Amino acid sequence: xxxxxxxxxxxxxxxxxxxxxxxxxxxxxxxxxxxxxxxxxxxxxxxxxxxxxxxxxxxxxxxxxxxxxxxxxxxxxxxxxxxxxxxxxxxxxxxxxxxxxxxxxxxxxxxxxxxxxxxxxxxxxxxxxxxxxxxxxxxxxxxxxxxxxxxxxxxxxxxxxxxxxxxxxxxxxxxxxxxxxxxxxxxxxxxxxxxxxxxxxxxxxxxxxxxxxxxxxxxxxxxxxxxxxxxxxxxxxxxxxxxxxxxxxxx
Amino acid sequence: xxxxxxxxxxxxxxxxxxxxxxxxxxxxxxxxxxxxxxxxxxxxxxxxxxxxxxxxxxxxxxxxxxxxxxxxxxxxxxxxxxxxxxxxxxxxxxxxxxxxxxxxxxxxxxxxxxxxxxxxxxxxxxxxxxxxxxxxxxxxxxxxxxxxxxxxxxxxxxxxxxxxxxxxxxxxxxxxxxxxxxxxxxxxxxxxxxxxxxxxxxxxxxxxxxxxxxxxxxxxxxxxxxxxxxxxxxxxxxxxxxxxxxxxxxxxxxxxxxxxxxxxxxxxxxxxxxxxxxxxxxxxxxxxxxxxxxxxxxxxxxxxxxxxxxxxxxxxxxxxxxxxxxxxxxxxxxxxxxxxxxxxxxxxxxxxxxxxxxxxxxxxxxxxxxxxxxxxxxxxxxxxxxxxxxxxxxxxxxxxxxxxxxxxxxxxxxxxxxxxxxxxxxxxxxxxxxxxxxxxxxxxxxxxxxxxxxxxx
Ligand code: SF4
Numbered sequence: 001x002x003x004x005x006x007x008x009x010x011x012x013x014x015x016x017x018x019x020x021x022x023x024x025x026x027x028x029x030x031x032x033x034x035x036x037x038x039x040x041x042x043x044x045x046x047x048x049x050x051x052x053x054x055x056x057x058x059x060x061x062x063x064x065x066x067x068x069x070x071x072x073x074x075x076x077x078x079x080x081x082x083x084x085x086x087x088x089x090x091x092x093x094x095x096x097x098x099x100x101x102x103x104x105x106x107x108x109x110x111x112x113x114x115x116x117x118x119x120x121x122x123x124x125x126x127x128x129x130x131x132x133x134x135x136x137x138x139x140x141x142x143x144x145x146x147x148x149x150x151x152x153x154x155x156x157x158x159x160x161x162x163x164x165x166x167x168x169x170x171x172x173x174x175x176x177x178x179x180x181x182x183x184x185x186x187x188x189x190x191x192x193x194x195x196x197x198x199x200x201x202x203x204x205x206x207x208x209x210x211x212x213x214x215x216x217x218x219x220x221x222x223x224x225x226x227x228x229x230x231x232x233x234x235x236x237x238x239x240x241x242x243x244x245x246x247x248x249x250x251x
Numbered sequence: 252x253x254x255x256x257x258x259x260x261x262x263x264x265x266x267x268x269x270x271x272x273x274x275x276x277x278x279x280x281x282x283x284x285x286x287x288x289x290x291x292x293x294x295x296x297x298x299x300x301x302x303x304x305x306x307x308x309x310x311x312x313x314x315x316x317x318x319x320x321x322x323x324x325x326x327x328x329x330x331x332x333x334x335x336x337x338x339x340x341x342x343x344x345x346x347x348x349x350x351x352x353x354x355x356x357x358x359x360x361x362x363x364x365x366x367x368x369x370x371x372x373x374x375x376x377x378x379x380x381x382x383x384x385x386x387x388x389x390x391x392x393x394x395x396x397x398x399x400x401x402x403x404x405x406x407x408x409x410x411x412x413x414x415x416x417x418x419x420x421x422x423x424x425x426x427x428x429x430x431x432x433x434x435x436x437x438x439x440x441x442x443x444x445x446x447x448x449x450x451x452x453x454x455x456x457x458x459x460x461x462x463x464x465x466x467x468x469x470x471x472x473x474x475x476x477x478x479x480x481x482x483x484x485x486x487x488x489x490x491x492x493x494x495x496x497x498x499x500x501x502x503x504x505x506x507x508x509x510x511x512x513x514x515x516x517x518x519x520x521x522x523x524x525x526x527x528x529x530x531x532x533x534x535x536x537x538x539x540x541x542x543x544x545x546x547x548x549x550x551x552x553x554x555x556x557x558x559x560x561x562x563x564x565x566x567x568x569x570x571x572x573x574x575x576x577x578x579x580x581x582x583x584x585x586x587x588x589x590x591x592x593x594x595x596x597x598x599x600x601x602x603x604x605x606x607x608x609x610x611x612x613x614x615x616x617x618x619x620x621x622x623x624x625x626x627x628x629x630x631x632x633x634x635x636x637x638x639x640x641x642x643x644x645x646x647x648x649x650x651x652x653x654x655x656x657x658x659x660x661x662x663x664x665x666x667x668x669x670x671x672x673x674x675x676x677x678x679x680x681x682x683x684x685x686x687x688x689x690x691x692x693x694x695x696x697x698x699x700x701x702x703x704x705x706x707x708x
Contacts, residue, residue, distance in 0.1 A: 176604050
């Protein structure tokens with residue numbers, strides 16, 4: 001199984017740990033992983049701001065980098081959703097379509113394709129799960145309270161395999177954190193207020209960490225937590241599944 | 252791009268306890284809706300039916316409208332057509348003038364808000380009294396409703412008390428809801444008794460029968476229509492449904508989605524005028540046929556105005572309805588209003604995180620967040636965005652289209668502002684106003700991978 005690793009631009013630049021953990025988990029699970037070296041960004045920041053016309057260059061570069069694999073995996077639901085819904089390359093339509101059909105968010109890849117049943121990680125902390133909207137509602141990674149369908153959560157299914165972990169749910173289990181791409185700057189006041197409210201529910205549960213599948217939401221929440229001088233930290237789900245201790249060593 | 256929503260929202264949030272209260276109150280309504288919907292195993296089926304009936308209606312609209320007009324006319328209702336807000340207001344004014352009427356009551360019509368009927372009539376020396384409690388409160392305060400179902404939800408009981416003290420001479424500082432409601436009731440009772448003309452909205456108009464249904468919880472639409480000798484109902488043409496039997500789907504969806512009630516307290520069916528009464532219906536376009544012609548946004552005309560998308564919207568809950576500076580606020584308003592005036596409302600489709608909650612809560616399955624995304628593209632294409640934003644986006648596009656440039660920029664700065672220039676507006680880094688910046692690591696993932704990645708295998 002040839003898997004290409006897509007590490008979105010902001011993870012590459014600011015959160016390499018998340019990329020490392022993703023790679024290591026996939027390799028531990030027996031995947032033949034390649035990181036295409038000329039990758040940059042999926043184009044989402046432009047497209048979501050109304051400038052889809054300016055993401056052509058990104059699209060072409062993306063198709064060039066990610067053609068020829070069985071699967072593409074990324075530790076970011078929103079970037080995966082963007083590629084799935086909007087990737088276009090007029091010169092290579094077949095390749096673009098293949099990518100759109102075979103790109104997976106990390107936890108979905110683990111549960112649906114690799115069908116992981118056990119994980120040898122331990123994480124003896126109290127953890128609050130943050131459902132990122134694009135993963136939850138866009139990619140259907142977990143059920144949502146708006147719809148009257150059976151409850152499930154792919155990320156939680158994986159976290160429950162981790163030894164020592166105590167998962168806790170915030171009261172509003174699927175409320176948006178307010179990141180929203182460029183929303184976080186153009187609507188700064190609402191964005192921060194939403195983030196503060198999200199944090200408060202997790203803090204009420206006295207969690208040590210807030211985790212999730214989307215580094216962008218975590219970056220936003222981390223920014224607020226740090227400004228508030230909170231003890232609560234953020235951590236990407238890949239880092240937990242990779243075994244936190246190992247990660248510290250590899251840094 | 253105008254920054255209206257962002258600026259107004261910031262002003263609203265400045266009073267954080269009030270913002271929390273607003274958020275919690277609406278969330279409570281959203282939770283009530285969840286409970287009511289969970290009580291129906293066929294909920295998702297109902298949504299599908301609701302959506303399909305509306306699809307059918309929109310695809311055959313001219314036929315259904317013709318059918319409705321014929322039946323309604325045969326029933327003795329006078330049908331009027333208004334192409335825009337101005338014509339709507341003029342038609343109503345003409346009817347009022349014809350009868351030489353002074354005292355008018357109104358209930359449940361967001362359409363008249365959309366058309367600014369009150370202001371228009373006032374300008375022509377005619378007073379209209381809004382009779383629904385929430386609407387009356389905001390009318391006293393000379394504010395527009397902040398929510399299409401709960402028009403005064405932005406106000407606390409203390410605010411209402413102060414308003415009533417000023418206008419109804421209630422006891423100063425008496426915040427007892429029972430006392431205040433009673434005062435409003437007594438005040439409105441007189442208005443009803445004296446009224447000569449009643450204006451109501453329309454929730455559903457039925458092509459098959461030529462009748463229409465008005466849903467209210469306070470019964471004010473009935474009270475007005477039943478006492479006044481003239482009844483004018485105003486409806487946007489999208490309120491049509493083909494058959495009476497379809498009502499069963501919508502009446503079950505509407506109240507549950509709006510307030511969590513199994514059914515609205517009063518679902519009043521109007522089919523013909525009483526003896527000696529005159530009944531008019533004004534059917535309004537006001538941009539609707541234009542929206543019908545926009546393939547990507549046509550779906551928005553399925554809306555039954557339940558406001559579930561308002562209550563679920565995390566942005567709406569924390570920015571208040573007035574931040575949307577239009578009659579219909581919230582997620583659906585952000586789709587409808589750019590159609591009416593793209594320049595003035597170019598900011599609205601951006602007032603969303605695209606979290607998708609609205610789409611999934613909507614009882615008629617409108618793909619709200621996808622339409623918001625699409626509006627953004629249209630607004631940018633039409634040139635209604637700030638030059639600074641455009642330049643930032645162009646810069647980003649250049650950087651991300653060129654891997655070498657991207658890596659160079661990353662290495663140089665490894666700061667948000669280098670890769671995401673939009674995060675920096677002039678000298679102020681907006682991100683770090685209330686948030687810390689991410690700490691830049693020494694090496695990027697790619698650098699790490701080049702050193703260690705291969706050896707992992
Ligand atoms: S868009 Fe849907 S949820 Fe929003 S008011 Fe209309 S019907 Fe209700």
